Amino acid sequence: MNYCTYFDRAYLPQGLALHESMEAHCQPYHLWILALCEETWLTLARLNLPHVTTVHLRAVETNELKQAREGRTWREYVWTLTGSWMLYVLRSAETVSYIDADCYFFSSPEQVFREIGDAPLGITPHRFPARAKHFEVNGLYNVGLVYAARAGLPCIQEWAQQCIDWCYYRAEDGKYADQKYLGAWPEKWGAHSIKHLGANLAPWNQEQYQYRTDCGNLLIDEQPLVWYHFHQGLDPRWPIDPFVTDFAYWRYEKALRRAGECLASLPH
DSSP states (O other): OEEEEOOOOOGHHHHHHHHHHHHHHHOOEEEEEESSSSHHHHHHHOOOOOTTEEEEEHOOHHHHHHHHTTTSHHHHHHHHHHHHHHHHHHHHOOEEEETTTTTEESSSSHHHHHHHOOOEEEEOOOOOOOGGGGGGGGGGGEEEEEEEEGGGHHHHHHHHHHHHHOOOOOOEEEEETGGGGGHHHHHHHHEEEEEOTTEEOTTTTTGGSSEEEEETTTEEETOOOEEEOTTTTTSSSSOOHHHHHHIIIIHHHHHHHHHHHHHHHHHO
16 A cells, blocks of 8 residues: 655754554555655665655646745645646555644554545545534545545545645635545546545544444544644644543553654764
């Protein structure tokens, strides 16, 4: 299974933690990393991580993307890149799953991909609880993980162009950043909306479920946690269920600490 992600030096620890979790739970896999700055490119080259291909931003940036960069914040520009980065990887892969660098796997994602099956695309709903439904104005789906097979290529091509044309951190004319475009995918492109509750558990959706631990994993309404989206890191600014805090957050904190120690050990 091919995955792709991107990050700059500010997210290097998160990116290394993601890779660590994939080594543990996603075998066999290959991770394509888009290095968004020179420091990240050089650091990843020195680390030579297993099952990783690193690509420099300049290899992906087209003239259109460079023009789009003008007038956008760095965050907006990074979001602009997602579809274009997936297209780049799909030149060499039959399928690819974009995953945010601040995600962390706790068990095998095989069950999620079995659910997606032969669908050309797979997307993860936000699953806002009733008290947070007003956030749906910014999109029903989250770009935490976006799966695409070659059959979904026309959709990803359209999305990449849409984000080049408009990708801003605001709601405007039915658009919001890169994520609200995904709302049209199930009907227009046959995208599968992932139902597994352990896929993209996150601060904004975790409060509505029942939890217990079993055989070393966290069960969410009896479904195993696959990956958690650590939006805003260890300070999520949402009330987190104690089961989730006790199971996921301390493990992630340790993973970030190991990543920091790895980076600190590199010779200057």
